[in-house]
Amino acid sequence: MNIYADNAATTKLSRKALEEMLPYLEESYGNPSSLYSLGQKAREAIEKARAVIARCMCASAREITFTSGGSEADNQAILTAAELGRKAGKKHIVTDLIEHHAVLRTLAKLEREGYEITYLPVHENGIVRIEELEAAIREDTCLVTVMYANNEIGTIQPVREIGAICRKRGVLFHTDAVQAVGHIPVNVAEDNIDMLSASAHKFHGPKGAGFLYARKGIRLSGLIEGGAQERGKRAGTENVAGIVGMAAALEEAVSNREANAEKLTALRDRLIKGLAAIPHSALNGDAEKRLPSNVNFCFEGIEGESLLLLLDDRGISASSGSACTSGSLDPSHVLLAIGRVHDVAHGSLRLTLGDDADETQVDEIIRATSDVVTYLRGFSPIWRDLTTGKKEFIL
Numbered sequence: 001m002n003i004y005a006d007n008a009a010t011t012k013l014s015r016k017a018l019e020e021m022l023p024y025l026e027e028s029y030g031n032p033s034s035l036y037s038l039g040q041k042a043r044e045a046i047e048k049a050r051a052v053i054a055r056c057m058c059a060s061a062r063e064i065t066f067t068s069g070g071s072e073a074d075n076q077a078i079l080t081a082a083e084l085g086r087k088a089g090k091k092h093i094v095t096d097l098i099e100h101h102a103v104l105r106t107l108a109k110l111e112r113e114g115y116e117i118t119y120l121p122v123h124e125n126g127i128v129r130i131e132e133l134e135a136a137i138r139e140d141t142c143l144v145t146v147m148y149a150n151n152e153i154g155t156i157q158p159v160r161e162i163g164a165i166c167r168k169r170g171v172l173f174h175t176d177a178v179q180a181v182g183h184i185p186v187n188v189a190e191d192n193i194d195m196l197s198a199s200a201h202k203f204h205g206p207k208g209a210g211f212l213y214a215r216k217g218i219r220l221s222g223l224i225e226g227g228a229q230e231r232g233k234r235a236g237t238e239n240v241a242g243i244v245g246m247a248a249a250l251e252e253a254v255s256n257r258e259a260n261a262e263k264l265t266a267l268r269d270r271l272i273k274g275l276a277a278i279p280h281s282a283l284n285g286d287a288e289k290r291l292p293s294n295v296n297f298c299f300e301g302i303e304g305e306s307l308l309l310l311l312d313d314r315g316i317s318a319s320s321g322s323a324c325t326s327g328s329l330d331p332s333h334v335l336l337a338i339g340r341v342h343d344v345a346h347g348s349l350r351l352t353l354g355d356d357a358d359e360t361q362v363d364e365i366i367r368a369t370s371d372v373v374t375y376l377r378g379f380s381p382i383w384r385d386l387t388t389g390k391k392e393f394i395l
Helices: 015-021 037-057 070-087 101-112 130-136 159-169 240-276 304-313 333-337 359-377 381-387
Strands: 064-067 092-096 116-120 141-145 172-176 195-199 210-214 281-283 294-299 348-352
Touching (some): 015 240, 037 064, 070 092, 070 141, 070 210, 092 101, 116 130, 141 159, 159 172, 240 281, 240 294, 240 359, 304 348
Parallel strands (some): 092 141, 141 172
Antiparallel strands (some): 064 210, 195 210, 281 294
């Protein structure tokens, strides 16, 4: 049995998205900036996709700008807010410690340019405290950027409340919603969101396509110089097929979202219960305020890389954290931020279930993980020290 349980890293392209994309790869391949009919057919497809995505987000079409994915959208949103803030004499930004590296590294760049960044703690459950965020906002704050749902531990932030505070204080609010869009309800108006980043391949769309929502009145700073595509906000010939596929995938995901969430939440909780039965293990992130598909555990006395390789031998694809940092030997910055010590953080496992998951798959993941953890602990010097009393158990 082959089980793909790394949907937070990427999802399988949906059949509907592929079917919608094919005409723009084969017949209607014109450049959408061209005036002849082949090009204008491509232009019509882009604008239709923009309207579909806007409707799914409860936005207007002119508030949607297409990008290459979530990282580009994050960069453009943050750098736009920073530039607007600089012009107004405001160079302070508030964020938290568990953001995606697309956010954290962009903020680090701004720090080197003289901006001041406040990094809020997220505490043990991985959730920002509203009162701490409100207290961090100053007269010179130009942006608050807090992700909608974490890509590693799946915790969902109180975005609507954060947005309301920002709106009251006159501060722009950006959220990296890459893991949320298509999986949980996201309404940019009701959530008080000024800018939002999303990526198609997280909701069964194609890789290399994403979008940035920017509330009407926010003038985006361009990252790429060139032509006047995307109303001058993003130069470069548009990825027509990718944009069309993204819209089809999002529309499908939103229409099936409620049923999928109910099913996946039950499977998620079954998986959490099964893995929690493994001695000296712990769930990472809040048990309830988390994405329907996300399960993240630490197992004391093992290395996560070995766990992943042996699970792969059993036909299970999983990860130890963000796909963007899977080549790093350092423990997850997210797990360290919620209080996991280095030795424990190294023994992490992230499982993100797909829409086609079932109880048989979940039970096999539990069985295989238990077997592999037991096997690895059998020759682990750290585990030997723990069981002989040389070291104390943490979990």
